[in-house]
Amino acid sequence: MDADTSRRAFRQIEEHPSMTVTEALQTRISTRAFLPRPVSEATIRDILDVARWSPSGGNMQPWKVIAVAGAAQQAVKGLAMNYPGMLPAEDGDRPMYPANLWDPYRSRRYKIGEDMYALLGIGRDNKPARLRQLARNFEFFDAPAALFFVIDERMGHGQWAHLGMFMQSVALAATERGVASCFQEIWGTMRMTLKQHFRIADQDMVYCGMALGYADPEAPVNKLRSDRASVDEFARFHFD
Ligand SMILES: Cc1cc2nc3c(=O)[nH]c(=O)nc-3n(C[C@H](O)[C@H](O)[C@H](O)COP(=O)(O)O)c2cc1C
Structure with missing residues (x-):
């Protein structure tokens, strides 16, 4: 076991004994909706340091991440402001x-959309309010930090799946540290603008954003709970 690997095992036991994977x-x-409390660079580094142990076919680790906070995050929000009255595409x-x-x-x-708007008291016909809520994505819902997940465009469906596994690992590691998140695929509707902004390599593309911060427990939108199909709806068991 090399030093890095042993640190990995150690960390699991020492640091966060209270939350199981199931609980996360x-x-x-x-x-x-987030509190103004910042998330430190150290915390985000720690989250990524754990998530990097996600598996990937051929151990290719086909993920790249751009983390932003402070002025850099403001600059990204500013890009979205270039779309007044409409959403980027x-x-x-x-x-x-x-x-x-x-x-x-x-x-x-x-x-899930209707449940969210109902919680917020936004009726079906209130298109402006629905659009405003959608546009909150481009303010990262006031989260104090954000991630962008980037993948090489030449990758195939397998690597996309592996990126997804990594993303879930990021979310779970964040949860374990009390850091709330929201995946934000909607940033993909600005991927050309983001590509130029971050000067990412020609072959790379921004797939998805992620708002990161501490949840505002009072915000109605955070009371939203999504449901899931039962195991029997998506799994078949051939056990005899
Ligand atoms: C890859 C991915 C992208 C998503 N993009 C957005 C998004 O752009 N904006 C948003 O408000 N929610 C987004 N979501 C959140 C989903 O709506 C949410 O995961 C789903 O409704 C289940 O709810 P839960 O995450 O609270 O369990 C995204 C989720 C995933 C996994």
Whole structure:
């Protein structure tokens, strides 16, 4: 066992004995309102230091991360301001959802949106208020820090899945440290602008953002709880 690997085992036992993986999975939610309390660079480094132990096919580790806070984060918010009154749409051939979404996915997507707007008291016809809430994404919901997940465009579906595993690891490691998060695929609608802004390599692309911070426990939007299909709805067991 090399030094790095042994540190890994050690850290698990020493530092965070109180939360199990199950608890982290069940308590992580998409947080959409944050306290002004900052998240230190050290904490974010620590989260990434744990998440890097995510598995990936061929151990390719096909993830890259850009972390922002303070003035750098403000600058990113400023980019989004260049879209007054409308939302950006630079996702090109990588739209967030397939066209003409079908059930059960369509209904699930619809339900979580309606549940959120209902919690916020925003009616179905109140398009301006819905758009305003959507646009809060581009303020990172006031989170004091954010991540962008970047992948080489040449990667295939396998590596995309591995990036997703890494992202979930980031969310769980954050949860374990009391840091709330919200994945933000919507930043992909600005990926060309972000690419130029961060001067990322030609072949790389921003897939997804992530707001990071401490949850505002009083905010109504943070009372939103999404549901999940039961195991029997998505799994088949052939055990005999
Ligand atoms: C990759 C990914 C991207 C997401 N992008 C957004 C987003 O742009 N804006 C947002 O408000 N929520 C976003 N979400 C949050 C989902 O809506 C949320 O995970 C889902 O409704 C389940 O709720 P939960 O995270 O609270 O369990 C995203 C989630 C994932 C996994």
